Amino acid sequence: MSKSLKCVWTLQPETPPRPVIPCKNCGTLKPFTPSGKFRLNANGSKLDAWVIYKCECCDATWNRPVFERRARRQIAPGLMEALQTNCPHQIQKLAFDPTGLPAIAASGETTIAVHKQIAEGEGEDWTNLEITLNALLPVSLRLDRLLAQELRISRSTLKNLARHGKLTSQNGATLQLKKPPKHGTAIHLQPGDNPTLRAQLNTALFTNEPAE
16 A cells, blocks of 8 residues: 655755855955845936845955846836845845856855655655655755755665656656756655665654654
């Protein structure tokens, strides 16, 4: 008889990507971090907005574009208010989004805290594992690295499971293992008759936080 174990993993990136760009004061490439402030300028009837970044070694700044030459009526009221008040949530949301950042980034991937809960099912005799990922902020860690780290199995094992249709997304769709996961990503895993793999998975899964 098929038994499902359903889990929810909430992914919380702990440090935003740091673009490494030429610093006009230092005279060399330096990592820049968000300052916690926006810059909003009017240019005739158009508006420009940026997130202000600062060099980690001096006070030099770099403006990361949010939008340029946009009519005020085209800007959502909530975004406009966030820009005018330096809304920390909006700055955080943009800071963790790597879209448009320079290709060179500080070495190492963003550290991610994973908060796990078992939402349905119990015991170690499950046959189907379902994991739903909550990622309210963008993450840069590839899905195969995340799963290997949190399930304590190798990426080659994950690849083999996917090849044999035992690791899929919702409705049997192919998982994009080499890409960062998106909010709502659903993962379905069937270990089959493999006691070693099942033992590894249970060791990882049953250290999860209890569901509320």
